[in-house]
Amino acid sequence: MTTQVADVEHGHENGHGPATGITRWLFTTNHKDIGTMYLIFSLVMLFIGGSMAFVIRAELFQPGLQLVEPAFFNQMITMHGLIMVFGAVMPAFVGLANWMIPMMIGAPDMALPRLNNLSFWILPFAFTMMMSTLFMDGGGPNFGWTFYAPLSTTYAPPSTTFFILAIHMMGASSIMGAINVVVTIVNMRAPGMTYMKMPMFCWTWLITAFLLIAVMPVLAGVVTMMLMDIHFGTSFFDAGGGGDPVLFQHVFWFFGHPEVYIMILPSFGVVSEVIPTFARKKLFGYHSMVYAIVAIAVLSFVVWAHHMFTVGMPLAGEIFFMYTTMLIAVPTGVKIFNWVSTMFRGSMTFETPMLYAIAFVILFTIGGLSGIMLALAPVDFVYHDTYFVVAHFHYVLVPGAIFGIFAAVYYWLPKWSGKMYDESLAKFHFWVSFIGLNLTFFPMHFVGLAGMPRRIPDYPLQFADFNMIVSIGAFMFGTSQLIFVYVLIKTLRSGEKAPQRPWEGAEGLEWTVPSPAPYHTFATPPKVD
Amino acid sequence: MNVARPLPLVLICVAMFGFGFLLVPLYSVFCEWAGINGKTAGAYQESTTDVKIEDRIVKIQFISNHNANLRWPFKPAEEQVSVKIGERRQVMFVVTNPTNLPVVAQAVPSVSPSEAAPFLHKIECFCFQQQELFAGEKKAMPLVFFIDSDLPEHIKKLTLSYTLFDVTPAVDEKLVQR
Known part of the structure; x- marks a missing residue:
């Protein structure tokens, strides 16, 4: 597929190695360093957000209030959501984009390396500020990660101003990251790498980046309106002053719905890389995959009010948003069909990345099907704000986004570190995670349908058994991530040396450079035919 | 390229x-x-001299609410009236300020079914202005309205709800700024 570029620029690399000490990480403009920092940051956030989930599930282990105050419980559910969405999932994807996109399209680095450094280094400060609100008077944000007004304006704790600024900073970071990805993909593809030859991961990230550029500013706008309502006497969301609290929900979900696709599209890309490798077949229906992503992205802008079926929308609105939402099942179905068809009659092997990818396809489909149930406006009145919704979005985010990230890490770890991970330990991590995850989120469907509301620290006795199972599953899933950390450490310390192309069926430019990937790759662009 | x-x-x-x-x-x-959201338009601007009164009768119910932590007595004088289409009718809402401080209130209307909202015309309404109430004052506030002849046939009854908000702090801030 490519010429022997790797050897050519191996010599070129001498004298251009990384700086030493802490300044390497503070001032780096290298896409690999920044990608690594993003990934480590997101792993730390995964554990912080996960320990908050631990608090939530410990409180819900039994009915009654035993461990934490309801006010603190509210802060935990809010921070768990915010940290997992903005701290764990999104930075992990940006980290993967940083590492892989230049290597996949044959570029020497990201197009805007200094911006890249800035967009990473904003994040630790933003999250330090956001988490510091937990120690302030009145506590941290307690209004749920969707921060509906007037809970987040009139009735909000005084620390909300810090929360608003933190959201602004995360938004700025995401926008900069997205601009970088777009400029890199459009301008820096190697000669011969046409759009329709690009790896799927790059395609999904290109679309994701456009979604980010389009909706993160709207999020910035809505938190700015909150700030003005709280401090400058405006009434955007205050009915007494001529505003409308429902307006908040419309503006928020205009951002929020594309945001959920931002959190899943890069995973689609990862799975579209991993499945062909281990099925040893080309991706089935490459073109239809690309069109499906574009269709999903376009549709994501006209479905937002399906999050608000119960606010008292007119019938015409309910019908419009119900049908557009169900329309999204079509391109998503195309993608799932194509993944299954790629596996069909392939010579499949089941290394850890493939296990994660297959689990992704199966479990994401379950999450998608409960999504179709929720999309039906008439029955949504029953499901709204119950644990059924919690089950649905955790089924699309945990085995969707997070398993996608795990698949990517196991798939590319040999390329990043030059070492192979311990396959049996990694499989152990997979199976404990897989069982823990289903034990956690599957029974939530049942308690939700039986009427257990979300975001409440207590529940009636009849939900006790299922909640205990859910909590045990959650402890299992959370603890199993320590195995993941152990696998990572063991790989870096004593992993076997990985060959240039550790996976037999892998294709793509990233496998033409040595493992570990040298500090600078593709200083001379490769030729793609 | x-x-x-x-x-x-x-x-x-x-x-x-x-x-x-x-x-x-x-x-x-x-x-x-x-015409969704149950929001009514502002004061009716057009001439009302040539509004024809029809025989069709519509029931109008009045509801009063307070915003969350407000405990002021606020009630419609009549809870339900029947009016002919096009007939101009005045009703009163009574509010009391139980505190010993002057307050400012703002009423926000909503019509249900929302489909009827564009056909309820208000000529005069206490919701058009903020209402200042002295300490302990009891005030009867007028609403003058009529129903448009374009009101869909199937609507026989509509509900007009007012939610009262305490806007004293916001108004105070503006006074201080001046």
């Missing part, structure tokens, strides 16, 4: 930030145009 530069992308961001704020008026305009 390859033309993506950062600047246009930054401009898209700025434009989308503006679009977020544009959603505020767009939302109001759209709700008004579609």
Whole structure:
């Protein structure tokens, strides 16, 4: 597929190695360093957000209030959501984009390396500020990660101003990251790498980046309106002053719905890389995959009010948003069909990345099907704000986004570190995670349908058994991530040396450079035919 | 050939930030145009001399609510009236300020079914202005309205609800700023 570029620029690399000490990480403009920092940051956030989930599930282990105050419980559910969405999932994807996109399209680095450094280094400060609100008077944000007004304006704790600024900073970071990805993909593809030859991961990230550029500013706008309502006497969301609290929900979900696709599209890309490798077949229906992503992205802008079926929308609105939402099942179905068809009659092997990818396809489909149930406006009145919704979005985010990230890490770890991970330990991590995850989120469907509301620290006795199972599953899933950390450490310390192309069926430019990937790759662009 | 530069992308961001704020008026305009959200228009501006009174009778129910932590007595004088289409009718709402401080209140209307909202015309309403109440004052506030002849046939009854908000702190701030 490519010429022997790797050897050519191996010599070129001498004298251009990384700086030493802490300044390497503070001032780096290298896409690999920044990608690594993003990934480590997101792993730390995964554990912080996960320990908050631990608090939530410990409180819900039994009915009654035993461990934490309801006010603190509210802060935990809010921070768990915010940290997992903005701290764990999104930075992990940006980290993967940083590492892989230049290597996949044959570029020497990201197009805007200094911006890249800035967009990473904003994040630790933003999250330090956001988490510091937990120690302030009145506590941290307690209004749920969707921060509906007037809970987040009139009735909000005084620390909300810090929360608003933190959201602004995360938004700025995401926008900069997205601009970088777009400029890199459009301008820096190697000669011969046409759009329709690009790896799927790059395609999904290109679309994701456009979604980010389009909706993160709207999020910035809505938190700015909150700030003005709280401090400058405006009434955007205050009915007494001529505003409308429902307006908040419309503006928020205009951002929020594309945001959920931002959190899943890069995973689609990862799975579209991993499945062909281990099925040893080309991706089935490459073109239809690309069109499906574009269709999903376009549709994501006209479905937002399906999050608000119960606010008292007119019938015409309910019908419009119900049908557009169900329309999204079509391109998503195309993608799932194509993944299954790629596996069909392939010579499949089941290394850890493939296990994660297959689990992704199966479990994401379950999450998608409960999504179709929720999309039906008439029955949504029953499901709204119950644990059924919690089950649905955790089924699309945990085995969707997070398993996608795990698949990517196991798939590319040999390329990043030059070492192979311990396959049996990694499989152990997979199976404990897989069982823990289903034990956690599957029974939530049942308690939700039986009427257990979300975001409440207590529940009636009849939900006790299922909640205990859910909590045990959650402890299992959370603890199993320590195995993941152990696998990572063991790989870096004593992993076997990985060959240039550790996976037999892998294709793509990233496998033409040595493992570990040298500090600078593709200083001379490769030729793609 | 390859033309993506950062600047246009930054401009898209700025434009989308503006679009977020544009959603505020767009939302109001759209709700008004579609007659959804139960919002009634402001004071009826057109001449009412040639409004014809028809025989069709519609029931209007009045509901009064307070915003969350407000405990002021606020009630309609009549809870239900029957009016002919086009007939001009005045009703009163009574509010009491139980505190020993002057307060400012704002009433926000909503009509149900929302489909009827564009056909309820208010000639005069206490909700058009903020209402100042002295300490302990009891005030009867008028509403003058009529129903448009274009009201869909199947609507026989409509509910007009007022929610009362305490806007004293906001008004005080403005006074201080002046």
